[in-house]
Amino acid sequence: MALRLAHLLTGDQRAAGDLLLEALIAVHRRWDRLADRQEASAAVRRELVDAHVGRRWSRVGEVLAGSPLLASTAGVPGFAPAHPDPVPPDATAAALARLPPRQRAALVLRYGADLPEEAAADALGAPVADVRALVDGGLGRLAELLEADRATVVARVRDLAARAPADPGDVHGRVLDGERSQRRHRAGLLALAGFVVLVALLVLLSG
Template sequence: MNADHEAEFQGYVRARWAQLVRTAYLLTGDRHHAEDLAQTALAKAYRSWRRIQRRDNPDAYVRRILITCNKDRFRKKRVPERLVDMPPDGAGADPTARVAQRQVLLAALGELPSRQRAVVVLRYWDDLSETEVAESLGCSVGTVKSQAAKGLAKLRVRLGPAVERAEAGAGVGVRTS
């Protein structure tokens, strides 16, 4: 890779690292796995950077690599998932109610099948359009819509009782939509 491509890739990594780790964290539920996953995805992107940078949306291509690497992690050996209460780039101490909400939400997210979890994370946490999610996952927009609907329905069922307990225990309102 020549110096210009190297500099462009380094700039891309600096600009996207935190977002990739957050997305990986939501997919894996573990900060260390998330960092490893982001590093692996970026290492694969580095090898093809000239081709990737010529695309209209290199972010979608790198997200797709990230999701594929996450799937590969389970193909090689079964990795137990353990969701924790703090995201990788936590900004200070959360109020008690927010920590409780986060724990409940991450536990519910961890119960979703991997494809539904990937769609929910990319669509609602990363705020991607349905088209961008479909491109990242290599599927149709219809698949994104159906997987999002199924995933959100499961989260609503799972979070219904938990949200009521969190509201009663913390004395605050919790939004589920």
């Protein structure tokens, strides 16, 4: 369910994977302090929502990976082209993408993840009343964008969630892979920065 939630929050396979790994790594660091599986799941949801609301998914490495200047650098650590999304984009996904982050999070927590209001409020770090207001506003906006009634909108969000990628089996392995991937990504950015500085120095010296 965590990967599906990440996918609904981001609308993109690569971004969802990054978001989930970031959340899992953050929770893994305090794993021993979590009482049980339910508390761990709630902690992952909180990290997912916090990361989604707190940042935009336009990482430097992803932008550079799609640049013609780096078209042949797929083997450079930290840079790789985005993978095709297994869930075809549709009108519901496009409409969700137009909502503010917190409003989108409230909707996907309630209807994509089928969480009760209290669990959604915990994930958002907000009172239940605020979640109700966010959901109400989000449903109204989606109803306008999709030209459908609210019951149909809820059904379409649930259908989108059902078609999202399922969670991986080896969560612990993905956490460790994510930590290594983050290190490779940082190494790639440092290598690129060093290359740019070197080119700038060569230009200055040759002038």
